[in-house]
Amino acid sequence: MKFKSQKLAYYFFAFAMLLLFLQITYGFIMGFARIGMEGLHEWIPFNVARATHTNLLVVWLLAGFMGAAYYIIPDETDRELEWPWLGYVQLISLVVVSVTAVIGFHFNWWEGRKFLEIPRELDYLVVVNVLAFIANIGVTLLKGKQRTTTAGILFFGLLAAALFYLPGMIHFDNQTTDSFFRWWVVHLWVEGVWELIMGGILSFLLIKLTGIDREVIEKWLYVIVGLTFLSGILGIGHHYYYIGTPNYWLAVGGFFSALEPLAFLGMAIFAVTMAKRGGRKHPNALALNWSIACALLSFVGAGLLGFAHTLPMWNKWTHGTLVTGMHGHLAFWGAYAALILAFITYALPQLTGRKLYNSKMASFAFWASNIGMCLMTVAFGIAGIIQVVLERRMGMDFLTVQTEIEPHFIGLLLAATLFASGILAYIYVFIKAGLPTDRLGEVYDE
Numbered sequence: 054m055k056f057k058s059q060k061l062a063y064y065f066f067a068f069a070m071l072l073l074f075l076q077i078t079y080g081f082i083m084g085f086a087r088i089g090m091e092g093l094h095e096w097i098p099f100n101v102a103r104a105t106h107t108n109l110l111v112v113w114l115l116a117g118f119m120g121a122a123y124y125i126i127p128d129e130t131d132r133e134l135e136w137p138w139l140g141y142v143q144l145i146s147l148v149v150v151s152v153t154a155v156i157g158f159h160f161n162w163w164e165g166r167k168f169l170e171i172p173r174e175l176d177y178l179v180v181v182n183v184l185a186f187i188a189n190i191g192v193t194l195l196k197g198k199q200r201t202t203t204a205g206i207l208f209f210g211l212l213a214a215a216l217f218y219l220p221g222m223i224h225f226d227n228q229t230t231d232s233f234f235r236w237w238v239v240h241l242w243v244e245g246v247w248e249l250i251m252g253g254i255l256s257f258l259l260i261k262l263t264g265i266d267r268e269v270i271e272k273w274l275y276v277i278v279g280l281t282f283l284s285g286i287l288g289i290g291h292h293y294y295y296i297g298t299p300n301y302w303l304a305v306g307g308f309f310s311a312l313e314p315l316a317f318l319g320m321a322i323f324a325v326t327m328a329k330r331g332g333r334k335h336p337n338a339l340a341l342n343w344s345i346a347c348a349l350l351s352f353v354g355a356g357l358l359g360f361a362h363t364l365p366m367w368n369k370w371t372h373g374t375l376v377t378g379m380h381g382h383l384a385f386w387g388a389y390a391a392l393i394l395a396f397i398t399y400a401l402p403q404l405t406g407r408k409l410y411n412s413k414m415a416s417f418a419f420w421a422s423n424i425g426m427c428l429m430t431v432a433f434g435i436a437g438i439i440q441v442v443l444e445r446r447m448g449m450d451f452l453t454v455q456t457e458i459e460p461h462f463i464g465l466l467l468a469a470t471l472f473a474s475g476i477l478a479y480i481y482v483f484i485k486a487g488l489p490t491d492r493l494g495e496v497y498d499e
């Protein structure tokens with residue numbers, strides 16, 4: 054690493070690893086509950102496990118983004134972070150808010166809005182936390198010796214993500230209005246501003262790992278940002294088909310969301326072309342593998358599997374079934390989880406000063422988690438399609454169908470075991486790398 058303050062990133066990543074582990078634990082609790090093994094039901098009912106699983110996901114991804122930004126912004130602006138101490142305070146407050154929220158869920162202290170379950174009181178703390186983060190990287194960027202497109206787009210994505218948290222905090226008595234604005238957060242995050250964060254981080258990784266000129270890589274970035282805005286903003290309409298909003302959303306949502314895969318296709322072509330053109334000269338080959346996996350699986354999970362249920366005449370049947378779960382898992386995994394894991398794989402040797410990369414264990418982590426997640430997606434997909442056919446097309450009773458699809462959850466659990474073994478290996482490698490150092494300089498060049 055170039056600057057001492059970049060070390061802060063390490064602690065955000067360590068926190069992200071811990072939450073990822075917990076997220077998977079709750080995934081297993083739900084998976085087992087789905088095949089009738091519900092020993093924990095009294096303490097952790099399915100709805101609590103679900104909210105904990107998805108909120109832990111969001112928080113570890115945010116911690117990952119913040120860590121990545123604390124690493125990238127000093128690197129790109131060529132100066133130390135403005136207030137490193139504030140970064141540590143912010144991390145501690147993030148830990149406090151997350152732990153409180155997760156414990157609260159288990160005592161029914163929450164808002165019953167999917168993905169935004171964190172109680173309002175804690176929301177205010179989140180806002181303060183994020184403001185501190187934005188101020189820190191914002192001032193660093195302003196005072197920086199140079200301003201790059203990569204850093205600018207990353208910053209803009211993070212700032213916009215912070216702003217789009219606010220619509221979710223307005224109180225509505227009307228269910229439709231509440232739902233309408235809930236999507237401003239959930240949809241405009243994952244299919245809007247988070248894509249900018251993804252573009253920024255991927256661009257940084259590709260510049261470092263392929264050695265291709267920044268100008269070439271950043272030109273692509275503009276194309277991706279353009280495609281994201283063109284399709285993603287009005288693409289929000291694919292959540293407005295059947296929630297009580299006017300009919301024109303059927304056309305608007307269908308048309309624009311059908312264009313959304315283009316941005317992810319752009320990202321995939323971008324990563325693969327750059328990797329091919331640059332060759333695999335960089336010693337940390339696994340970091341490039343992770344970056345390519347991120348770009349390709351996000352295209353499959355978000356682009357293709359999102360498209361599979363985005364037109365109103367299809368969504369009418371699949372809405373709210375396990376088809377959504379199929380898409381949700383691979384989209385989140387490909388676009389954002391793999392992105393953070395790619396970044397950590399790149400940055401860890403730099404942060405710790407130890408050349409521990411490309412080990413067999415790290416390679417196993419890569420293949421087992423990615424293949425495991427693809428198989429989990431298949432299991433969710435099969436269960437989802439059967440659910441749609443039996444419940445929605447043939448009109449069978451909801452609970453009868455749930456029993457009917459149980460065997461596919463055994464498949465899910467097997468795939469999840471492979472996936473989790475990969476994640477455990479990843480965490481093992483992370484721990485093995487040890488704590489960050491104050492030694493400056495490019496580890497790979499020595």
Ligand code: HEM
Binds near residue numbers: 078103381472
């Ligand atoms: C051991 C691994 C995992 C298992 C067994 C698992 C299992 C599950 C189950 C059973 C559900 C509830 C589905 C339902 O009945 O509605 C769920 C929801 C969800 N999980 Fe996982 N999961 C795992 C890992 C992950 C990971 C790594 C991610 C993200 C990258 C993830 C993202 C999600 C999301 C976004 C939802 C909500 C989907 C929706 O809104 O329909 N899960 N998971």
Ligand code: HEM
Binds near residue numbers: 311355374
């Ligand atoms: C990385 C990007 C994406 C992520 C992380 C993601 C994740 C998710 C998640 C978690 C849900 C369930 C939300 C909920 O019910 O609260 C969802 C729903 C949905 N997504 Fe995505 N998605 C992404 C991109 C896309 C794209 C590009 C499309 C379309 C081409 C799409 C189409 C849909 C549709 C139609 C639904 C509604 C499903 C339903 O009616 O139950 N998604 N997505």
Ligand SMILES: [Fe+2]
Binds near residue numbers: 289291
């Ligand atoms: Fe969406």
